[in-house]
Each structure stands twice: as C-alpha cells, then as structure tokens.
Amino acid sequence: MLLSVIIFSCKTKTTSDKTGSKIVKDEWVKPEGKGTLLLLTDRPPNLETPLKYFLLDYTPNKVFFVRWHLAGLPTTINADTFRLRIGGNVAHELALSIADLKTKFTRYTITALCQCAGNSRSFFDPRVAGGQWKNGAMGNAKWTGVKLKDILLMAGAKAGSMEVTFNGLDVPPMSATPDFVKSLAYDHAADGEVMIAYEMNGEALPLLNGYPLKLVVPGWYATYWVGMLNEVQVQKDTFNGFWMKKAYLIPKDIPNGNERTDSLAAKMEPINKMDVRSIFVSPEPEQVIPLSQSYAIQGLAFDAGDDITKVEISVDSGKTWMPAKLDADLGKYSWRRWHYNFIPMQKRMYHLQVKATNAKGQTQPVHQWNRSGYMHNEIETLSLKAE
Numbered sequence: 141m142l143l144s145v146i147i148f149s150c151k152t153k154t155t156s157d158k159t160g161s162k163i164v165k166d167e168w169v170k171p172e173g174k175g176t177l178l179l180l181t182d183r184p185p186n187l188e189t190p191l192k193y194f195l196l197d198y199t200p201n202k203v204f205f206v207r208w209h210l211a212g213l214p215t216t217i218n219a220d221t222f223r224l225r226i227g228g229n230v231a232h233e234l235a236l237s238i239a240d241l242k243t244k245f246t247r248y249t250i251t252a253l254c255q256c257a258g259n260s261r262s263f264f265d266p267r268v269a270g271g272q273w274k275n276g277a278m279g280n281a282k283w284t285g286v287k288l289k290d291i292l293l294m295a296g297a298k299a300g301s302m303e304v305t306f307n308g309l310d311v312p313p314m315s316a317t318p319d320f321v322k323s324l325a326y327d328h329a330a331d332g333e334v335m336i337a338y339e340m341n342g343e344a345l346p347l348l349n350g351y352p353l354k355l356v357v358p359g360w361y362a363t364y365w366v367g368m369l370n371e372v373q374v375q376k377d378t379f380n381g382f383w384m385k386k387a388y389l390i391p392k393d394i395p396n397g398n399e400r401t402d403s404l405a406a407k408m409e410p411i412n413k414m415d416v417r418s419i420f421v422s423p424e425p426e427q428v429i430p431l432s433q434s435y436a437i438q439g440l441a442f443d444a445g446d447d448i449t450k451v452e453i454s455v456d457s458g459k460t461w462m463p464a465k466l467d468a469d470l471g472k473y474s475w476r477r478w479h480y481n482f483i484p485m486q487k488r489m490y491h492l493q494v495k496a497t498n499a500k501g502q503t504q505p506v507h508q509w510n511r512s513g514y515m516h517n518e519i520e521t522l523s524l525k526a527e
C-alpha cells in the first residue's frame with residue numbers, strides 16, 4: 141500500500157472583497173486512497189472533511205478527516221509481516237499479526253465519534269495558533285476490532301500496573317520532536333470499551349487514517365486514538381512522555397476547558413473526555429431560505445457518551461429556546477443528528493443559535509476560550525436570509 145498526498149490545487153487563491161480586504165479561498169486535495177478534502181497542511185498531512193458529509197449518519201472512510209503530527213509516515217505497510225507488540229509489565233510479551241487479531245479474539249464493534257481536540261479552532265476569539273480547523277476535524281464511524289481488555293488478559297498484564305502507553309509507526313522527521321506516544325490509566329485501558337480497530341465502517345482503515353490498526357477511546361478526544369498502532373506497553377508507573385505532560389493540556393477541573401486571556405489557569409491536566417457540543421450542518425451560512433415555508437435546519441449534537449437529551453434552537457439571541465427533534469440514536473458514543481423545522485415569517489436576516497444538553501445537565505457556554513484552542517463548544521450562530 142502506497143501513501144502519497146497529491147495536491148491538485150496548492151496555490152492559495154486569494155480574491156478581494158468590496159472593501160479590498162483579502163479573502164483566502166479554501167484549498168482542496170485528493171490524496172491517494174481518499175476523496176477530496178480541505179487542505180490544512182500537506183507535510184504532515186492534515187485534511188478536513190467538507191461539512192456536507194455531516195448529513196450522513198456515518199462519515200465515509202474516503203472523506204474522513206486526517207490529522208498527523210509527525211511528517212515521518214511509512215509509505216508502505218506490509219499486512220503480512222506487520223506485528224502489534226504488547227510488552228512492559230506483562231507475564232508474556234505478544235507479537236500479534238492482523239490475522240491473529242481477527243481469529244484469536246472476539247470481534248467487537250462500536251459506533252463512536254472521533255473528534256480532534258482542536259476541531260473548530262479557527263472560530264476561537266481571540267484566535268489561537270495551531271491548525272485552523274473549521275468544524276470538519278471529526279467523523280462518526282463503526283469501529284470493529286478487539287477489546288484492549290482481551291489483549292491485556294492474554295498478555296497477563298500484572299496487577300497494580302498504573303498506565304498503558306500506545307505508539308504508532310510514524311516517527312519524527314528530526315530528532316528534536318519527541319515521538320508521538322499517548323497513555324491511558326490502566327483501568328481505563330482495560331474497561332472493555334477501549335479497543336483496537338482493524339476496520340472502520342466495515343473496511344480496512346485508509347492508510348492516512350492509521351492503517352492497519354487504530355486505538356479507539358470512545359468519548360475521549362481523538363489525540364488518544366493512536367493510529368498505525370504497533371506498540372502497547374503496560375507501565376508499572378506513571379508515564380511522563382512529552383505528548384502527555386507538555387502537549388494536549390487543558391485548564392484543570394474547569395468546565396469546557398475555559399480560561400481567560402487575562403488570567404490563564406494556574407493548573408493544567410491532560411485533555412480527556414469530549415465536552416457537550418452541537419453544530420449546524422445545513423443550510424450553510426448566509427443561504428437564502430423561502431419565506432412562510434417550513435425549512436429543515438439540520439445539525440449534530442454529541443458529548444462524551446452521557447446521552448444527549450435535548451437540542452434547542454433560539455432565534456432571539458438566546459432569550460427563548462425551542463426544541464429540535466432528535467434523529468436516530470446510533471449509540472451513546474455516536475453523534476446524534478437533529479433537525480428543526482423553521483418557518484421564517486419576516487423578510488430579513490435570521491440569526492439562529494443551537495444548544496445541546498446531556499443527561500448530566502451539562503450544556504454549552506456562550507463564550508469559551510483557552511490558550512491551546514481545544515474543546516471548542518461555545519453556542520454556534522447560523523445567519524440565514526429569508527425572502
């Protein structure tokens with residue numbers, strides 16, 4: 141299997157609006173084995189899913205977003221010689237082939253949303269450095285593979301182990317950048333939900349999404365979903381790697397990871413569960429909708445798996461809220477589609493807002509910000525013209 145990111149439009153197209161200010165147009169790419177995606181960076185590949193695909197329950201593999209930190213990605217992976225190695229604080233080290241995973245363990249499938257911690261970073265005010273994602277750094281899929289718990293059992297993970305670490309085949313291009321290694325608390329890793337997927341949506345994973353194996357951590361931000369996973373180490377003690385202790389930190393114990401530009405949080409902790417969010421998917425901003433007719437506004441709501449109970453729409457800047465209809469429930473770790481039949485009665489601009497609430501009563505803030513641009517979940521506004 142070969143990897144090559146072919147950019148068919150790599151010029152940044154700029155035009156000017158009436159005021160003369162520069163408008164940067166989207167750039168598109170079609171890497172080998174994938175569909176057309178929005179380009180953020182090509183080395184390493186960081187590619188965003190176009191919003192229109194979020195009208196589907198599951199995000200097709202071909203247009204599933206792509207996010208890598210290190211430019212050293214293997215361009216070929218031999219499925220026959222590939223081994224997943226399990227070691228560290230275990231009774232028996234294992235080297236499992238893909239065939240071993242498929243035949244020696246119980247097959248397990250779960251639907252779960254994979255959302256980058258930095259999804260929607262471009263909407264932070266003030267702006268935050270990092271990948272300027274819109275809402276497309278996420279996707280919903282059916283993941284099939286093996287429960288990590290079953291693998292830890294076969295390896296005879298020793299009692300009292302503190303954590304489990306995960307490493308993939310990608311390597312730093314320069315020795316200055318630390319290798320991408322993530323960790324989970326041992327009890328979390330062995331909870332029977334965390335799994336190693338060899339299929340997404342019933343097919344092998346695309347190379348750019350972590351072929352042949354990806355760790356799936358339902359409800360947690362995608363930074364933990366280590367792709368091209370080839371090494372699992374059971375750790376006796378706490379793991380102190382760069383990607384756990386220096387990167388991917390959020391303000392500690394503060395709802396929605398919120399902090400203020402003029403008083404940054406004093407204590408930080410590793411990012412973990414996804415916060416509650418809802419977004420608009422259709423129509424797209426500034427679209428014209430017909431007057432005095434019912435128009436279906438559609439979107440998505442999701443959280444860490446605590447059950448979205450309510451999605452509400454406001455057309456008066458949040459003074460009053462009306463319930464949207466929740467569509468099919470695809471599982472607690474899935475996103476939930478919703479729709480709202482909107483009948484605009486006046487010829488004017490409407491500013492719709494959407495807000496989700498979960499079974500724990502957690503909901504979305506009016507304003508949210510943090511220094512790293514993570515967990516974006518402030519209430520979204522969609523401006524539409526009725527005529």
Ligand SMILES: Nc1nc2c(c(=O)[nH]1)N[C@H]1C(S)=C(S)[C@@H](COP(=O)(O)O)O[C@H]1N2
Pocket residue numbers: 204205206207208209210254255256257307308309310320348349350362363364365366367368369
């Ligand atoms: N090996 C490896 N796994 C990784 C990463 C990485 O850089 N290397 N990035 C993580 C991050 S931050 C995200 S958002 C998801 C993205 O998964 P995708 O590329 O399949 O969309 O992969 C995660 N797993």
Ligand SMILES: [Mo]
Pocket residue numbers: 207255256257258362363
């Ligand atoms: Mo991410």
